[in-house]
Amino acid sequence: MSARTVAVRVPATSANLGPGFDTLGLALSVYDDLTVTELPAGELEIDITGSGADDIPRDESHLVVRTIRHVFDEYGVPHPGLRLVAHNVIPHGRGMGSSGAAVVAGILAAKGLLEGRVELSEADLLRIATQIEGHPDNVAPALFGGLTIAWMTPEGPAHKKLLVHRGVSPVVFVPDFTMSTSLARSLQPTQVPREDAVFNVSRSALLIAALIQSPELLLSATEDKLHQDYRAQAMPATIELVRALRAEGFPAVVSGAGPSVLVLADGPGARAAAVDLAADIPGATWDARMLAVDFKGATVRNISGDSTPGA
Structure with missing residues (x-):
């Protein structure tokens, strides 16, 4: 069977929105697009264009790669080799959620690569993203779209997605x-x-x-x-x-x-x-x-012949 390839799209986000410090976030219609292909174990190929491309590492320290490895470790699945092709449009270091988008991209890529072996729920996606990012205010809208309220519970992070008035x-x-x-x-x-x-x-x-x-x-x-x-x-x-x-x-x-x-x-x-x-x-x-408010959030699809649902 041919190697699995998944395509991931993640929106930019704006967190806080003024008074909602570390709680409120909004998904916006600027997107990073990535494709990730499984390779034989130990191999790694990274091709990056767009925002921040000259400053992003091309090794195991790349945030998307580290996140994919984290998810595989979380579920006890051996690491595959990876080919990552990324086109970044979200500006880096500008307060539009670029690092959160990279974390979400890695989690969604892992979800697509693991489809059929491990099923990740919405709660799993948010929990892992918050573990890596440290707080849920950017990763929640990146994952789910729209306006999100995110908070922490004894069981982990939680969120509520709301639709924004069309006049905004x-x-x-x-x-x-x-x-x-x-x-x-x-x-x-x-x-x-x-x-x-x-x-x-x-x-x-x-x-x-x-x-x-x-x-x-x-x-x-x-x-x-x-x-x-x-x-x-x-x-x-x-x-x-x-x-x-x-x-x-x-x-x-x-x-x-x-x-x-x-x-x-x-x-x-x-x-x-x-x-x-x-x-x-x-x-x-x-x-x-x-920009527009993105209401869909991050998506993943299998482009190697299998069917992988979006988040």
């Missing part, structure tokens, strides 16, 4: 510089004032209502006091753009750990106006990407 029109402003997620996290205090915590609880609850039912509330709903101001010193151009957009009524937030800026406009007209405003702000160069 995202635009992401991607800068020509990067930001380290670990650096961004290091700038946050271990404790925050009680009134700030209460503030974010109220805005997070409001944000769910705004995104699924009442987009006109998005400006108030995207206010935050837990993480963005603490990280401002590391990405001043990002915070300047966020503040300029919000001053003109646009619901702008730092995308994930930054430095990209996400605007959750309440219609295509408002989105276009946000793009025009950002173009007039001096300083950093911003690539404005008018």
Whole structure:
């Protein structure tokens, strides 16, 4: 029988969405595409094009490869050799979930390669992704699409997927510089004032209502006091753009750990106006990407003749 080859597609994500720190995430219509083929044990071939291609390792340390190995180890299956061909479109180091997408791509590839021997449930996918990524806010929307609420339980991570109001029109402003997620996290205090915590609880609850039912509330709903101001010193151009957009009524937030800026406009007209405003702000160069919410999440399909369901 010929070697199995699977094709994987994973969307970009934006986590936090302002007040929903480490909890809320949104899948966006930018995708990394990969094919993974089983080879004889011990062989490894990696071909990468697109975003970050010059800086990505071509050995066993590649995150997709490490993740595939992790899943095989999880279920006690010997490692096959692998041929990985990846075309990356999700910007690296920009707060759009590139590392989470790589983890999800590896898990979905392993799911496809193991089909017929091991069956992975949605709960398994999220559990393994969270083990590797460390938190579920990016991997949940990458896996399942739409708007996701993710939380931890004694049994492991859990999620709820919600459909976003069709009036919500995202635009992401991607800068020509990067930001380290670990650096961004290091700038946050271990404790925050009680009134700030209460503030974010109220805005997070409001944000769910705004995104699924009442987009006109998005400006108030995207206010935050837990993480963005603490990280401002590391990405001043990002915070300047966020503040300029919000001053003109646009619901702008730092995308994930930054430095990209996400605007959750309440219609295509408002989105276009946000793009025009950002173009007039001096300083950093911003690539404005008018996107849709991805409602499907990551997919895997067998392209070697067998039938492999998507996640």
